[in-house]
Amino acid sequence: MVFVGVNLASLKYMPTIAAARAETSRDPVQEINLTAKSWGYDISSRQIEAGRPVRFSGKSSDTQHGFAVYHPSGRMLFTMMLMPGLTNPTTLVHTFREPGKYKVRCLEYCGIAHHGMLDELTVVARN
Amino acid sequence: MSIASTIVQNTPLFGRMFTVDKSSGLEEINAWPALMIMTSFVWLAVAGVLGLVMPATQLFELESDLFYTTLTLHGAALTFPFTFQLMAGVGLHRSAGCVGKPVTGWLPAAAYISMNLGSALLTVAVLMGLKVSLVVMYPLPLVGAQMGIWSMNAVILGFTGIYLVLACMILFYPLLVLKMLFFGRKRPELILSERSLNDPGMLGMTLSALTLLVTGLPLVAVGTTLVAALYGIIPMSMAAWAAEPVVFQYSFYIFAHNLMEAMALMVMSAMYATLPLYLADGTRELFSKKLANTALWILLLTSLTSFLHHFITLYPNQPAGLSYWGNIMSWGTGVGAAISIFTVFATIWQHGLRPEPAIIAMLMGWVLYILDGASAVVTSNVAWSYMLHGTMWQSGHTMTVIVAMAIMWLGALYHHYPVITGRNLDPVLGRWFIRLFSVGGIGAALAMLAGGAAGMPRRYADWTQEGWMLYGNLILLFGLVLGASLVVYAYNLLKSREIPAATGERVVPA
Numbered sequence: 001m002v003f004v005g006v007n008l009a010s011l012k013y014m015p016t017i018a019a020a021r022a023e024t025s026r027d028p029v030q031e032i033n034l035t036a037k038s039w040g041y042d043i044s045s046r047q048i049e050a051g052r053p054v055r056f057s058g059k060s061s062d063t064q065h066g067f068a069v070y071h072p073s074g075r076m077l078f079t080m081m082l083m084p085g086l087t088n089p090t091t092l093v094h095t096f097r098e099p100g101k102y103k104v105r106c107l108e109y110c111g112i113a114h115h116g117m118l119d120e121l122t123v124v125a126r127n
Numbered sequence: 128m129s130i131a132s133t134i135v136q137n138t139p140l141f142g143r144m145f146t147v148d149k150s151s152g153l154e155e156i157n158a159w160p161a162l163m164i165m166t167s168f169v170w171l172a173v174a175g176v177l178g179l180v181m182p183a184t185q186l187f188e189l190e191s192d193l194f195y196t197t198l199t200l201h202g203a204a205l206t207f208p209f210t211f212q213l214m215a216g217v218g219l220h221r222s223a224g225c226v227g228k229p230v231t232g233w234l235p236a237a238a239y240i241s242m243n244l245g246s247a248l249l250t251v252a253v254l255m256g257l258k259v260s261l262v263v264m265y266p267l268p269l270v271g272a273q274m275g276i277w278s279m280n281a282v283i284l285g286f287t288g289i290y291l292v293l294a295c296m297i298l299f300y301p302l303l304v305l306k307m308l309f310f311g312r313k314r315p316e317l318i319l320s321e322r323s324l325n326d327p328g329m330l331g332m333t334l335s336a337l338t339l340l341v342t343g344l345p346l347v348a349v350g351t352t353l354v355a356a357l358y359g360i361i362p363m364s365m366a367a368w369a370a371e372p373v374v375f376q377y378s379f380y381i382f383a384h385n386l387m388e389a390m391a392l393m394v395m396s397a398m399y400a401t402l403p404l405y406l407a408d409g410t411r412e413l414f415s416k417k418l419a420n421t422a423l424w425i426l427l428l429t430s431l432t433s434f435l436h437h438f439i440t441l442y443p444n445q446p447a448g449l450s451y452w453g454n455i456m457s458w459g460t461g462v463g464a465a466i467s468i469f470t471v472f473a474t475i476w477q478h479g480l481r482p483e484p485a486i487i488a489m490l491m492g493w494v495l496y497i498l499d500g501a502s503a504v505v506t507s508n509v510a511w512s513y514m515l516h517g518t519m520w521q522s523g524h525t526m527t528v529i530v531a532m533a534i535m536w537l538g539a540l541y542h543h544y545p546v547i548t549g550r551n552l553d554p555v556l557g558r559w560f561i562r563l564f565s566v567g568g569i570g571a572a573l574a575m576l577a578g579g580a581a582g583m584p585r586r587y588a589d590w591t592q593e594g595w596m597l598y599g600n601l602i603l604l605f606g607l608v609l610g611a612s613l614v615v616y617a618y619n620l621l622k623s624r625e626i627p628a629a630t631g632e633r634v635v636p637a
């Protein structure tokens with residue numbers, strides 16, 4: 001029962017389904033492209049509008065990196081695995097609800113300055 | 128006299144713990160296992176010291192470099208030359224005693240040398256600067272060399288070490304087990320407790336050896352190509368396919384994941400074999416042999432493809448369908464585990480238990496294994512994986528499975544120890560070991576899982592952000608308790624007493 005229940009419920013969190021929902025929502029998707037390189041990120045925009053879905057598309061140009069976004073309260077929202085050598089980016093659609101400063105951390109160990117691989121996104125209220 | 132028992136006898140301190148009893152006529156099944164077990168304890172001691180260095184680097188604000196060095200070495204030492212080698216040693220002794228075949232010839236020597244020489248080379252490489260963590264994080268070794276963080280020599284040495292360790296786990300050890308089970312003449316004088324290959328106490332050995340061999344082959348192909356290119360035997364261009372991060376990562380995890388499952392299959396069989404010997408009413412039978420074997424088969428079939436859960440967050444580079452498949456298969460291993468858990472508890476319920484340290488240690492490992500299973504199904508779920516991948520939750524999961532295996536094999540070793548060495552252990556110290564280990568193991572597991580749920584990253588030198596130090600301190604505290612329990616265990620081995628000859632008959636537990 002738990003087996004079936006949890007796994008059916010988690011279907012709606014599957015990235016394909018989240019992406020499909022975002023495509024069909026009335027709000028246009030905000031596209032953010034990013035590239036990870038030891039030990040930092042190139043991010044096309046660090047400003048995000050609350051309530052509108054964002055599609056993060058990430059690549060790595062050297063070794064494996066992560067792209068994890070943390071809520072201002074410190075809780076982790078999601079992480080993405082960026083593997084070098086792939087043609088297509090890793091993608092994820094997320095809709096931020098609350099304005100604030102969201103920390104970005106690398107969660108795939110990438111060498112001696114791994115813990116210094118930080119960034120920040122700002123979510124602003126939509127006007 | 129075997130070379131293996133000579134080495135054990137002449138090793139200072141550790142040798143005293145495992146000196147093989149030569150009067151029993153069982154040296155052929157005891158010598159190599161004793162040497163492997165003894166050497167695993169040497170690595171345990173090394174890992175213990177490294178484990179203390181990690182918090183020290185944070186406490187005294189030393190270079191984070193040192194943190195990553197010890198992180199890599201501590202994890203690698205505990206997983207491969209300690210836990211795997213302990214398992215290999217105890218597993219070989221008990222299988223040999225079940226089928227009446229000696230553990231002799233070049234294969235045990237090859238397995239032993241490749242594991243320990245490989246681990247030693249990897250240790251030197253890490254000390255030379257190669258800080259790539261337990262799972263290598265490929266292509267980090269090559270990228271680090273390009274960036275000048277460590278030398279190419281360290282990379283070559285490290286890959287050679289890893290290659291040798293893999294040769295032990297994927298080739299020599301499984302071949303040794305399969306050779307022993309399926310070939311050679313049975314010698315009645317070596318039989319301690321006869322079992323057919325389909326007995327629940329034996330089936331897991333076969334399945335696990337096959338799992339290691341089969342799921343390791345892609346990594347052998349990739350690893351051989353890479354090492355050949357690093358040594359200049361083949362041009363780098365010919366190795367380009369193997370150097371692709373995605374190729375290495377997938378072949379690595381199909382093996383690494385199944386390595387853990389193979390160890391679970393093996394320890395489950397050891398549990399199925401040992402538990403009936405400690406039943407209060409003397410029945411010596413499991414609740415149901417069929418159910419016991421069903422669990423092993425389910426675990427085998429579901430585990431083969433559940434490694435896909437490692438790459439859920441790589442979407443769409445790993446298609447969502449494959450991720451979901453990995454999710455369902457991982458939960459399927461939970462079904463296998465649940466059936467085996469039911470068998471164990473139903474057996475105890477039906478026949479009662481003589482609570483001696485060997486079996487209590489194995490059952491405590493069982494409890495940790497259940498706790499670990501719960502943490503594993505959570506993190507392998509497609510939705511939760513996005514919130515837990517790369518956090519301490521996964522370190523907690525990995526640590527708990529290894530700690531569960533370790534205490535189960537330490538329990539099995541406790542059980543087989545009198546036959547190997549002709550000496551008895553002190554049950555009071557045995558119970559103290561179990562108490563401390565349980566508190567340390569469960570406490571550290573919960574602290575790591577809680578840290579992970581709070582977003583604390585794994586393999587991360589800086590725990591001062593977001594209040595993660597709380598979990599860090601708890602992990603340290605419980606880690607120290609875990610360490611203390613192992614000191615008690617080792618002290619018990621050191622103080623073991625010769626079994627008095629006056630009792631006449633030799634008690635042969637197997």
Ligand SMILES: [Cu+2]
Pocket residue numbers: 036038039064065066106107108109110114117
């Ligand atoms: Cu990184």
